[in-house]
Amino acid sequence: MVGALVRLGIRRVRLTGGEPLVRKDILEIARRIKALPGVENLALSTNGTELARLAGPLRAAGVDRVNVSVDSLDAERFRAITRRGDLAAVWEGVEAALAAGFSPVKLNAVLLSRQNLEDVDRLVELTLHRPLTVRFIEMMPTASNRHLQPGEYVSAEVVKQRIEQRFGKLVPLPADAAGPRTGPAAAYRLAGAQGAVGFITPLSHTFCADCNRLRLTARGELRLCLFADRVHPLRHLLGEGPRALEAEILRVLEEKPAEHMLARGDYGNLVSFMEIGG
Numbered sequence: 001m002v003g004a005l006v007r008l009g010i011r012r013v014r015l016t017g018g019e020p021l022v023r024k025d026i027l028e029i030a031r032r033i034k035a036l037p038g039v040e041n042l043a044l045s046t047n048g049t050e051l052a053r054l055a056g057p058l059r060a061a062g063v064d065r066v067n068v069s070v071d072s073l074d075a076e077r078f079r080a081i082t083r084r085g086d087l088a089a090v091w092e093g094v095e096a097a098l099a100a101g102f103s104p105v106k107l108n109a110v111l112l113s114r115q116n117l118e119d120v121d122r123l124v125e126l127t128l129h130r131p132l133t134v135r136f137i138e139m140m141p142t143a144s145n146r147h148l149q150p151g152e153y154v155s156a157e158v159v160k161q162r163i164e165q166r167f168g169k170l171v172p173l174p175a176d177a178a179g180p181r182t183g184p185a186a187a188y189r190l191a192g193a194q195g196a197v198g199f200i201t202p203l204s205h206t207f208c209a210d211c212n213r214l215r216l217t218a219r220g221e222l223r224l225c226l227f228a229d230r231v232h233p234l235r236h237l238l239g240e241g242p243r244a245l246e247a248e249i250l251r252v253l254e255e256k257p258a259e260h261m262l263a264r265g266d267y268g269n270l271v272s273f274m275e276i277g278g
Contacts, residue, residue: 001216001234004245006038010214014043015063018218021050027061034062043067045108047085051093055100066097067106067135073122081112098131104196106133111154117162124163127195135185135198156199163190163197170197184211214253222249224256 002013013033020026021044034042043065044058051068058066070090072078078087097105109123123134136159164170170188173196185198215223220235232252237245 001220001238001245002033002039003036004242004249005214005216006036007242008246008249011038012041012043013039014045016045017047019047019049020044021046021054026054027057030058030061030063041065045069046093047082048090048093049086052089052096055093055096055102059100059102064102065104065106066102067108068094068097069110070094070107070123071109071112072119074119077119094132104131104133106135106198108135108137110137110139111156111159112139117154117159120159120162121166124167124190124197127197128167128190128193130195132195133187133198134195135200137200156201160188160199222252224252228257 002010006013015026015029015033023029030042030044033039041064042062044063045067046069048068048070051066055066068090070078070087071081073087075087078085078090094105094107107123107126109119111117120136123136126132127134136156138154138156160170167190170190173187173189185200187196187198189196211225215226216234217223217231219233220238221231221233223231232248232255234245234248237248
């Protein structure tokens with residue numbers, strides 16, 4: 001299926017989850033995807049718990065970039081947010097990724113109400129002296145967190161103001177300065193910093209007009225938007241030859257929505273981000 005998408009013009013591929021590193025064949029998957037003619041960049045999103053062990057082999061298999069979920073740098077808060085995560089093990093994975101030569105290494109932090117807002121300063125400080133890109137992501141509603149009230153969501157604009165009050169002006173970066181522009185993040189850098197700071201703002205500043213992403217589920221379904229109300233099965237076409245598969249992909253693309261409906265409280269059929277990565 002990735003081969004069909006690449007033949008139709010896809011150039012960058014990301015492996016997500018759930019957690020992709022629990023797959024015993026993850027290195028084979030990475031090697032086979034990177035070997036497809038036309039794939040220019042292969043990225044991986046992970047919770048980092050297995051990254052210390054696999055960073056080197058993943059780099060050798062052809063993975064170019066990694067994103068690691070690090071919502072807090074406080075070990076107890078991190079464990080509470082992740083429900084069982086070990087921050088020390090995850091950070092060992094971050095260091096292993098840097099040592100393995102991944103560039104950039106990005107840390108994703110979801111803005112979870114006010115409970116991890118104080119972590120913003122510590123995460124931003126990392127970018128001053130380390131070649132890390134820290135990205136703050138507005139919490140997106142799904143069926144699993146729909147009980148949260150609108151006032152509990154933290155806008156990236158609030159975080160940006162907080163950063164500039166403490167560290168100075170955030171200077172916008174060109175699209176490729178913090179690595180290939182492969183997603184919706186707006187990137188900035190503090191004066192003299194080695195790393196970068198990014199913001200992903202699906203609620204406060206929707207980026208739907210620039211969205212060029214497609215998501216392929218583990219069941220062989222195409223999801224045109226994270227918050228779509230349906231998926232499009234493709235697996236049944238694998239035995240019918242590449243033309244049938246490519247034709248169906250092109251047909252389905254005509255249905256890609258112009259925008260999500262989160263502002264209206266409609267998060268589609270997505271129950272949890274554990275079902276499919278960002």
